[in-house]
Amino acid sequence: MPNIEYLCDTNKTLTGVLNVMSKCEQCIVRQFSSLKALTKEELLNLSDCKTLYTIKKGEPVFNEGEKLQGVFCIKDGVCKMTKLNANGNEQIVKLISKGELLGQRSLISEEPVNLSAVALDDMQVCFIPKAEVMKFFNQNNQFSMNVMRTICGDLKEADDHLVTMAQKSVKQRLAEVLLYLHDTFGINEEDKSLMVKLSREELAGMIGTATESCIRLLSEFNKSGLIALSGKKIIITDSDKLRKI
Amino acid sequence: MPNIEYLCDTNKTLTGVLNVMSKCEQCIVRQFSSLKALTKEELLNLSDCKTLYTIKKGEPVFNEGEKLQGVFCIKDGVCKMTKLNANGNEQIVKLISKGELLGQRSLISEEPVNLSAVALDDMQVCFIPKAEVMKFFNQNNQFSMNVMRTICGDLKEADDHLVTMAQKSVKQRLAEVLLYLHDTFGINEEDKSLMVKLSREELAGMIGTATESCIRLLSEFNKSGLIALSGKKIIITDSDKLRKI
């Protein structure tokens, strides 16, 4: 992972230069996260101590087991939160995108992160040091409540996700994931293909199945006219039928 | 579910009588929950407004979709947190026992509960009204942090659980659940059988499989000498081998 501690402690110049271009106060993304509860003054402080980061497609923001020194606010891009199992298979637990905070759970629990975060496309993230976040917890109750509500939402999603994994067939799970990608991240205007591009292997990793099974089912959906495939691109052509699988 | 609002608003006498027998200050169970952060004064208040409840084996504490007017602190007993799927199958998401709070997520998110809670044996729970809990959130930061840490822990567990469900075989999941029941809830002294008694159907519901598959695998484990079965009782005889499945 990028060596955040190093950059944050020593590269004051770089940090400063980057910050000129991105005052937190004007950052629209902030409005969608728990940070929306911060006061003007708190935002000014935040602007000074944050570090803007660019992470290239395929690179990790952090890896399972690392200790974080703060949280990341996603300004742009999408990443996958993953976990390796004993066989070396990668399970994608969820996708996280613009406006969300990464690593809050780890900070609160004072534990290493439980999941890896890997960029699915080029990302821009702001790193906010631990001390700053903890200060907000102490002085801004609304912020605390926002974080708590977010985590409660995550917990509900995780429980629901669990039931899906435990009770539904691979086919149903694939249909569900395709609809989720469609509804959450949208489609390209020109060709109506899903905006988030995952390899077949990654798609299989979201569903918890073998890559071949995933490919086979995509072919089947294609033949049945539920979706259209053109190279890596997936276009949902009959979302109603997909929903009824 | 028991009509909590009714009891709490009107049955002052009953509440009082019960409270004489159970001051929160002396309640050992409290020490294991987020409530341990409360001051003496806060505990005295709590004693006055809580309601002690007895819930019989098989009865619900609350059902999926209900709106709660507070949280439940489990004084004794174990319950299953479940969700019904479209086929009417019951998925057991987790087991909750002595010392834990039920319904916090719902209260924070201001949403109906996402899971049903059903007693696996006779339970004793204290109902704490919403207003009281919210007061603690506002006046006691340590309490807030405790709740937050608990929920973060739940989230981690849920994510891990998800990976297990998605990636492991039914056989592995059964082995894992048996070890979990053993390690978390312990065994009976006399016959070394698992303390928590689940029907085959419930066990299947924890694993996310058909009851017959669950029974078949238990037989197999029995024949291979990993476990011993005597009626409903399950005795783990070779936990090392079970762990290596």
Added chain:
DNA sequence: TGGCATACATGACAAAAGTCATATTTTATT
């Protein structure tokens, strides 16, 4: 104590999903 209901158990078969081999296509690189 007998009979009924329920839970547990097992066989036979079907369906779902995984594995391995091997094409074929796409993408990256020189």
Added chain:
DNA sequence: AATAAAATATGACTTTTGTCATGTATGCCA
């Protein structure tokens, strides 16, 4: 543009898991 490497696709087969039928044990209650 040529080639190599990676990703996608498909067939053949095995293993896992689910379903339905049916039998057996267990507990409960009049």
